Amino acid sequence: MSEGFVSRAFRGRRRNPELEGRLPPGQYATPDFPVLSAGPTPRTPLDRWDFSLMGEVDGARRWSWQEFGALPSETVTRDIHCVTKWSKFDTTWRGVSVDTLLAGVETAADHVVAFCDGGYTTNLPLEDVTDGKAWIAYEYEGEALAPEHGGPARLLVPHLYFWKSAKWVRGLELVSEDRPGFWETLGYHNYGDPFQEQRYQGD
Amino acid sequence: MTKDDADRRLDGNAAGGLLAEVFRVEMTTVETACAGCGARAPVGELLRYGHEMGAILRCATCDTAVIRVARTRDRHWLDLRGARVLRLDGTPL
Numbered sequence: 001m002s003e004g005f006v007s008r009a010f011r012g013r014r015r016n017p018e019l020e021g022r023l024p025p026g027q028y029a030t031p032d033f034p035v036l037s038a039g040p041t042p043r044t045p046l047d048r049w050d051f052s053l054m055g056e057v058d059g060a061r062r063w064s065w066q067e068f069g070a071l072p073s074e075t076v077t078r079d080i081h082c083v084t085k086w087s088k089f090d091t092t093w094r095g096v097s098v099d100t101l102l103a104g105v106e107t108a109a110d111h112v113v114a115f116c117d118g119g120y121t122t123n124l125p126l127e128d129v130t131d132g133k134a135w136i137a138y139e140y141e142g143e144a145l146a147p148e149h150g151g152p153a154r155l156l157v158p159h160l161y162f163w164k165s166a167k168w169v170r171g172l173e174l175v176s177e178d179r180p181g182f183w184e185t186l187g188y189h190n191y192g193d194p195f196q197e198q199r200y201q202g203d
Numbered sequence: 204m205t206k207d208d209a210d211r212r213l214d215g216n217a218a219g220g221l222l223a224e225v226f227r228v229e230m231t232t233v234e235t236a237c238a239g240c241g242a243r244a245p246v247g248e249l250l251r252y253g254h255e256m257g258a259i260l261r262c263a264t265c266d267t268a269v270i271r272v273a274r275t276r277d278r279h280w281l282d283l284r285g286a287r288v289l290r291l292d293g294t295p296l
Contacts, residue, residue, distance in 0.1 A: 038253040040208045040266060084255040118266075148207055163256070186257055186273045187280035200275035 019089065022079055024194035027087040034086060035148045038182060042117035042147075042168050049152055051101075051136065052171035055113075058106040065152070069138075071096045076135065078158035080165070081194040093156055095137030098129045098172070109174035113181060114155050117168040122181035123190070124157060124164060126174065133159060136169060161192040161199070215249035218258035221272055222246065225279050228291065236287040239267030246270065 023029055046065040053061040063071070075094045081087045113123050128134065137156040138145050145151035150167030157164045163183050184190050189198040197203060215231060222230035231247035242264040249269055253259035257273025262285070271282040283289070 035211060036253065036255060037208075037211065038256075038259045039261060039268070040212075040252070119268075183256060183273075186271050186282060187275040187278060188256070188273070200278075202276075 022089060023087055024081055025197045026199075027081055027085055027194065030086045030088060032086070033088060033091075033149065034082070034084070036082065036084060037148070037167070038120060039118045044117050044152070044168075046152060050170070051153070053101060053105065053174070054171060055173035055175050056107050056109040057174055061101070061105070068096065068136075068153075072100055074135065076156075078156075080158050080162050083161040083163055083188065083192070083194075083199050087194075091158075092141055093135065093137040094139035094142075095135040095153065095156060097132065098134040098136065099132065101136070101172070102130060105174075107174050109176050111175050111178045113173045113175055113179050114166040114169050115171055115173060116166050117170055120166055120168070120182050121179075122155075122164050122166045123179055123184060124160070125178075125191075128160065129155075129157060129172070133157065159193070161189075161194050163188065164192055211252075213251045213254070214247060215245075215251050215260050216247040217251050217254075218260055218270075218272065219247070221258050221274065222270070224274065225272060225281055232292070234290040234292075235269050236290075237262040237265060237267050237269050238285045238287045240265040241287065 049065045051063045051068050073094050074097050077090050077092045079087060079089045080091050110126055111123060112126055112129055113121055115121050135156045136153050138153040140149060145154060153169055155166040155169045180190055187200055189200055189203055192198050219231040233246050234243055235246060236243050239262060242262055244263060249260040250263055251258055251260055259268050260270040262269050267285045269285040273280045
């Protein structure tokens with residue numbers, strides 16, 4: 001595209017070429033980490049926290065906080081995208097890959113429902129939480145995950161809008177029939193791909 | 204409930220405009236009965252969370268989501284599972 005005689009000053013904010021292609025349509029980048037909660041912040045003591053796999057599995061599994069912390073962990077750096085239009089680049093998390101939790105699990109399920117303290121739920125295709133795409137994160141930027149951001153642990157599924165990355169997660173239920181969750185039953189998109197701008201039902 | 208929560212949430216009066224888009228009547232004075240614990244309260248005294256994605260109006264006694272309402276482009280979505288009953292006073296419009 002010819003820039004003609006239009007000076008740099010008239011072209012608005014300078015774009016960072018490294019970030020081209022990383023910002024989904026309709027989003028803006030922010031250095032902040034806004035807090036959006038659908039209810040009060042739960043404060044489950046760690047000695048009463050556990051994480052469960054249940055539903056259509058060959059046997060339910062449960063980890064205490066101590067057992068969960070002993071599982072192999074991964075540190076990942078990803079961009080995150082909230083449906084309220086902010087995106088945040090290069091956020092670093094530590095947690096347990098969902099692949100690790102599902103290792104050896106026999107299931108015919110196609111979907112999962114993440115369930116949380118406070119009653120929040122969100123639904124995802126099983127294939128969107130496997131093969132290195134999702135984690136149960138308990139550290140953010142090297143610190144224990146703060147309660148307002150979902151601590152002690154939240155689901156992290158960075159390739160979908162961030163309401164899918166359920167805060168205060170306590171387990172995954174594997175289901176063969178999809179079961180829309182808290183926001184998915186209130187008009188939000190069932191899948192939520194930010195690069196397809198799937199914000200609402202019908203998008 | 205923590206101080207942080209109190210800083211972030213609003214009371215149900217903050218959802219009056221969004222609810223009026225659905226009901227076309229003044230909603231903040233409508234009395235609700237919580238399906239969780241039975242507590243009665245006007246909409247304006249429920250606790251509002253979820254500000255930008257929609258209004259989640261919770262019972263101040265037991266945290267049940269009494270009313271959930273969201274606007275998505277040209278639609279409204281309303282979930283009243285948490286409300287045992289709504290009492291609308293006065294002459295119908």
